[in-house]
Amino acid sequence: MHGHDSSSSPVGRLVAESLTGHLSRREIMKRGIALGLSGPVIGMILSAQQRSALAQDATPAGQEVGWSIVVPEGLRTDLPGARVRAVLTSSAHPDRPWQEAAMRIFSEATGITTEFVPGEESATDRLAIYNQQLGAQSSDNDIYQIDVIWPGIVAQHAVDLNQSLADLAALHFPAIVENNSVDGALVGMPWYTDAGLLYYRSDLLEEYGFENPPETWDELQEQAQAIQDGESADNASFRGFVWQGNAYEGLTCNALEWQFSSGGGRIIEPDGTVTVNNPQAIAAFDRARNWVETISPEDVTTFNEPSSLNAFAPGNAAFMRNWPYAYSVTQAPDSPLVGMVGVTQLPMGDGEGATHAATLGGWQLMVSNYSQNQEAAIEFVKYMCSPELEKAFTIERSHSPTISAVYDDPEVIELQEFLARLKPVFEGGAVARPSTVTADLYNSASIAYHTRVNQILTGQIDGAAGAAEIEAELQDIMAELGY
Amino acid sequence: MTQGVATAPLPQPAKPGRSYDLPQSGWMKARERLAWLLVAPSILVVVLVALYPLLQSFRLSFTNARFGSTRPELYVGFDNYARLAQDNVFISALGHTLVFTVASVAIETILGIAVALIINSNFNGRGVVRTSMLIPWAIPTVVSSQLWRFMYNQDNGVINDVLVNRLGILSSPVAWIANPSTSLSAIIAVDVWKTTPFMALLLLAGLQIIPGDVYEAATVDGASKWQQFWQITLPLLKPALLVALIFRTLDAFRVFDVVFVMKGAALDTITLAIYARQTMIDEQYLGRGAAASVFIFFCIALLVIVYSRLVRVEET
Numbered sequence: 001m002h003g004h005d006s007s008s009s010p011v012g013r014l015v016a017e018s019l020t021g022h023l024s025r026r027e028i029m030k031r032g033i034a035l036g037l038s039g040p041v042i043g044m045i046l047s048a049q050q051r052s053a054l055a056q057d058a059t060p061a062g063q064e065v066g067w068s069i070v071v072p073e074g075l076r077t078d079l080p081g082a083r084v085r086a087v088l089t090s091s092a093h094p095d096r097p098w099q100e101a102a103m104r105i106f107s108e109a110t111g112i113t114t115e116f117v118p119g120e121e122s123a124t125d126r127l128a129i130y131n132q133q134l135g136a137q138s139s140d141n142d143i144y145q146i147d148v149i150w151p152g153i154v155a156q157h158a159v160d161l162n163q164s165l166a167d168l169a170a171l172h173f174p175a176i177v178e179n180n181s182v183d184g185a186l187v188g189m190p191w192y193t194d195a196g197l198l199y200y201r202s203d204l205l206e207e208y209g210f211e212n213p214p215e216t217w218d219e220l221q222e223q224a225q226a227i228q229d230g231e232s233a234d235n236a237s238f239r240g241f242v243w244q245g246n247a248y249e250g251l252t253c254n255a256l257e258w259q260f261s262s263g264g265g266r267i268i269e270p271d272g273t274v275t276v277n278n279p280q281a282i283a284a285f286d287r288a289r290n291w292v293e294t295i296s297p298e299d300v301t302t303f304n305e306p307s308s309l310n311a312f313a314p315g316n317a318a319f320m321r322n323w324p325y326a327y328s329v330t331q332a333p334d335s336p337l338v339g340m341v342g343v344t345q346l347p348m349g350d351g352e353g354a355t356h357a358a359t360l361g362g363w364q365l366m367v368s369n370y371s372q373n374q375e376a377a378i379e380f381v382k383y384m385c386s387p388e389l390e391k392a393f394t395i396e397r398s399h400s401p402t403i404s405a406v407y408d409d410p411e412v413i414e415l416q417e418f419l420a421r422l423k424p425v426f427e428g429g430a431v432a433r434p435s436t437v438t439a440d441l442y443n444s445a446s447i448a449y450h451t452r453v454n455q456i457l458t459g460q461i462d463g464a465a466g467a468a469e470i471e472a473e474l475q476d477i478m479a480e481l482g483y
Numbered sequence: 484m485t486q487g488v489a490t491a492p493l494p495q496p497a498k499p500g501r502s503y504d505l506p507q508s509g510w511m512k513a514r515e516r517l518a519w520l521l522v523a524p525s526i527l528v529v530v531l532v533a534l535y536p537l538l539q540s541f542r543l544s545f546t547n548a549r550f551g552s553t554r555p556e557l558y559v560g561f562d563n564y565a566r567l568a569q570d571n572v573f574i575s576a577l578g579h580t581l582v583f584t585v586a587s588v589a590i591e592t593i594l595g596i597a598v599a600l601i602i603n604s605n606f607n608g609r610g611v612v613r614t615s616m617l618i619p620w621a622i623p624t625v626v627s628s629q630l631w632r633f634m635y636n637q638d639n640g641v642i643n644d645v646l647v648n649r650l651g652i653l654s655s656p657v658a659w660i661a662n663p664s665t666s667l668s669a670i671i672a673v674d675v676w677k678t679t680p681f682m683a684l685l686l687l688a689g690l691q692i693i694p695g696d697v698y699e700a701a702t703v704d705g706a707s708k709w710q711q712f713w714q715i716t717l718p719l720l721k722p723a724l725l726v727a728l729i730f731r732t733l734d735a736f737r738v739f740d741v742v743f744v745m746k747g748a749a750l751d752t753i754t755l756a757i758y759a760r761q762t763m764i765d766e767q768y769l770g771r772g773a774a775a776s777v778f779i780f781f782c783i784a785l786l787v788i789v790y791s792r793l794v795r796v797e798e799t
Contacts, residue, residue, distance in 0.1 A: 128764045131551025153767075156553060237638030247749040298658035299637045302746065316638070440552070444766045451572070451750050458663045460751060 066101030068395045068411075071109045072386040075379060080111030082376035086143035086365075087130075091118035098397050106383050112376045123147050123249070127443075130154065134368065142371035143380060148194075148362045148432070149249075149446075151180050151187040152439035159367040160185035164378050171387060172402045179432045180364055182439070188364030189385040190402035192393060195358040195430040196257050197422070199312060199320040199330070202342040204231070217261070217287060217347045220319060224295040227318040235316065240295030242308040243321040245288075247454035250304055252433060252446045253359040254321060255453045257346055258284040260431050263353025267449060268434035268474060272483035276449070277471035280351055285456050285463035287349075292457055301457045313337065321346060323361060327418055328398055343418065345425055360430035362402065394419065400426055441477050448473035537780070543773035550767040563774035573775065575750065576758040579667060583742075583754065584735040587674045591731060592724070594675065595682030600716075602683070603690045613687075620680040628744035631673045635659040635745075663751035670752060673741055678734075682727055689723025690716070722794070729790045733783055755779050 086103070089095045096118070103114040120126040130144055134157040146154060161169065162185060169177050172190040180188045198220075200213045204227050214220035224240025231238040244250035252267075260266055262284040265275025275281070292298060297311070305322055312320040313329060315336055320326070330341045345356045365384055367377045383389060390401040395415050400422065406412055407423040435442040449470055456466040544563055548556035567573045602613050619627065634641050643656035659669040693716065701711050739756040746752040748761050755775065763772025 124765060128550075131764075131767065135551040135553065137553060153551070239638075246747055248747055297637055299661045301658075301661045302749075440549070440767065444768075447748070447761065447766060451748065455750055458661065458749075458751065460663050 064101065065097045066105060068392040069102055069105050070388045071105060072383060072388045075110050075383060077110055079376045079379065082373045083113040084142040084373050084377045084380050085115045085117050085140065086380060087117045087119045087141050088145050089119065090121040095397055098393065102384065102389060106380060110379060112379065114380065117141055119145060137370045139370045139372050142368055142373055142377040144366045144368060146188050146364050146366045148179060148360055148364065149435035149442055151182055152435050152442055154366060155182040155185065155187045157369050158187040159369055159374055161189055161367065161378070161381065162186040165189060165382055168382055168385060173404065173427055175432065176362065176402050179360065179436060182436065188366040189381050191363050191365050191385050192399040193402045193426050194323045194361030194400065195425050196253060196321055196346055197324060197358065197425070198344050198346045199322060199326060200342045200344070201318050201340055203340040204318050213342060213344045214347045217349055220347045221295060224318055228295055237316050239297050239311065239317050241291060241319040242296060242300060242303065242311045242317045244303050244305060244308055245301040245454065245457050246304050247451045248304065249446060249450070251450040251453055255450065256359050256431060256433060257357045258288055261346065261355060261357040262349025263351055266431055266434060268437050268445065268478065270437055272437055272478055274471050274474045274478060276474065277467040280349065282463040282467045284349060285453060285466060289457055289459065289463065301454060324400055324419065324422065358425050358430045360432045438477065439481065441481060445474055445477050448477065540773045540776050543770055544777045546770045548769040550763060550769045559770065563771045566771060567774055567778065572750065572753065573758055576753045576755050579752055580736060580755045582667060583671060583738055584732060587671050587735050588728065588731045590675045591679050591682045592728065594679045595686050598679060598683035599686035599690055603687055616680045616683065619677045624677065624740040625744055627677060628673060628741045632660060632745050635669055660745055666746060666752050670742055670745055678731065682731060685727040686720065686723055689720045693719045725790060725794050729787065732786055736783055736786065737779065
């Protein structure tokens with residue numbers, strides 16, 4: 001990845017070595033001074049080193065993928081010859097080599113044969129395939145990687161992990177464990193987590209005289225408008241704020257953040273009450289509708305995560321709502337925004353019950369009820385979701401762990417400083433979509449919600465009418481569930 | 484699926500009207516047996532890939548089956564169909580599908596005739612034009628839809644650039660795909676761009692079998708080019724035109740890919756096929772989705788009947 005042609009000179013060697021991540025900051029400074037380098041040059045080397053550590057692939061040169069994996073203690077070795085097939089990431093995903101390395105190390109330690117089965121890239125397609133296999137009670141695959149909103153959908157096909165892994169579950173964030181529990185059974189073991197974040201251009205905020213990123217949606221509107229007005233003189237396609245407005249699951253995540261942060265409820269409360277048709281939620285929808293005509297491009301109602309990033313990453317937007325993965329993209333070596341992007345929690349609304357809100361995302365591992373090798377499969381889940389493996393996954397692949405202690409690990413803080421800072425957002429701060437209470441009808445509820453919110457955003461209906469329609473449809477769904 | 488049935492070689496044991504006065508020889512019987520034996524694989528394939536799934540869809544549409552569930556399914560009568568009739572999303576999907584079908588097929592037909600007439604005439608470079616006009620048809624729809632999505636983009640799209648900056652027709656860029664008042668038309672335009680070459684090719688085949696001396700006679704009689712088109716070309720083109728219309732209408736009525744790539748399942752452009760998929764796969768209402776599919780099937784069956792009537796009238 002890093003060129004070694006420059007390593008013939010002592011300075012070149014220092015740069016190359018610092019990029020591998022092996023040298024501490026102190027060591028770089030000491031050697032830089034010894035070589036007679038000026039302060040700014042040493043600073044450049046330091047910031048290059050930091051950038052390289054932040055970039056997606058933190059594997060030091062010359063070391064194997066999986067270099068940071070430490071095999072947890074207490075794994076069973078009495079199941080040699082058992083075979084487990086795990087459906088993990090998609091075939092071309094950059095996480096795949098790491099996951100395959102982790103599986104190899106597991107096999108060496110336990111004697112259990114493992115096979116990596118690539119899943120579908122799109123979550124919707126992945127669920128469709130899972131439903132097909134599980135509905136047919138297929139024993140082909142033993143372990144499935146499941147989205148945070150699926151426990152209610154796949155619960156009928158899952159082994160209750162509370163029976164065997166309750167101790168491990170106790171180490172994970174309670175809110176996520178709760179989200180994975182259906183009628184007291186633990187459907188999936190938390191693996192890594194996600195939360196909605198506000199990205200901002202720190203350079204532009206400074207240029208336009210804003211000291212801090214926005215605390216409230218009104219401040220966001222004000223800052224985004226001021227920056228857009230100024231920047232659009234030179235760049236006609238510059239916009240204040242980009243997010244995900246297409247009629248799909250991502251809009252459910254965005255709109256939940258708008259309404260929950262304004263005290264408008266979490267769409268459906270854990271007790272089954274539908275909370276959409278209230279003044280705070282309606283005001284939140286209308287506020288977003290107003291963005292479409294002012295600080296956001298009209299196209300935003302067709303945006304998903306990559307399209308918002310396509311606007312933000314080349315420098316065509318001041319603010320962006322996105323998941324943590326976007327950070328490493330904006331800080332990749334060839335990005336024009338290196339050192340110019342800040343990340344903070346999403347703004348809050350006003351009025352009663354207003355709070356900061358981030359929608360909970362992330363993935364869990366589930367053991368299939370139809371697996372012929374359940375004991376071995378449970379052992380694999382125990383390994384993959386252990387503090388040791390979550391730490392390695394965090395260090396090498398910059399995923400956000402679901403275990404509190406991993407955030408406080410010195411190595412994690414050193415190599416993934418950005419994630420470590422976000423611990424409060426992940427730890428209990430994130431608001432879950434109503435997937436537990438809607439069980440296997442979650443998708444129907446989410447579709448009813450995001451298609452109507454998309455209609456509000458495109459001006460086909462107003463916020464009040466849309467909220468009333470969503471409420472009626474969700475009440476039908478809840479009635480079907482017996483509420 | 485229906486094409487398979489139509490093209491399967493049907494056994495013709497003997498010519499009607501003659502068979503009864505010929506003794507049914509053993510040779511004839513053996514010949515008939517052989518004929519059935521030879522078509523048996525085709526029939527088997529049709530039964531497996533067309534008839535069985537179709538009957539399954541019919542059966543499922545009367546149950547409350549859920550996709551991905553092991554719960555036993557119950558017979559619910561016409562419940563699923565009743566729910567469709569009350570579902571606003573289904574009704575608007577039907578509306579979009581009808582608008583899409585009528586508009587795209589009508590425009591494609593008119594443009595297709597024009598293109599076919601042009602490339603049927605003699606000019607230099609005709610071969611190159613004939614080949615290159617097929618390019619839109621050759622690109623996979625998923626790819627071309629994505630390309631058009633970029634072209635329609637509000638800020639960076641070439642269409643807005645041309646209309647606003649180069650030609651000055653519009654004063655400010657339009658979000659063609661995002662704006663509900665332009666989205667369906669924008670998608671119809673993509674379908675027209677893609678499918679006109681196909682239409683033109685089918686019609687070109689029809690034009691080429693019209694003998695040239697008919698036109699010579701008409702010219703001698705003093706008919707203008709315009710009269711020749713309406714009195715000669717169009718009537719003689721009719722069989723080819725009807726075949727092309729059948730193909731295109733059935734295709735347009737089942738439209739999925741171009742709309743799904745550009746708008747997903749957004750309510751301002753959702754079509755019947757997208758509705759059926761979303762209900763069946765995403766919402767896991769297998770029974771209700773099957774009912775929507777059966778509805779699409781009957782609409783298409785109706786269209787086929789109407790068109791084949793037209794063809795038959797043409798033949799007599």
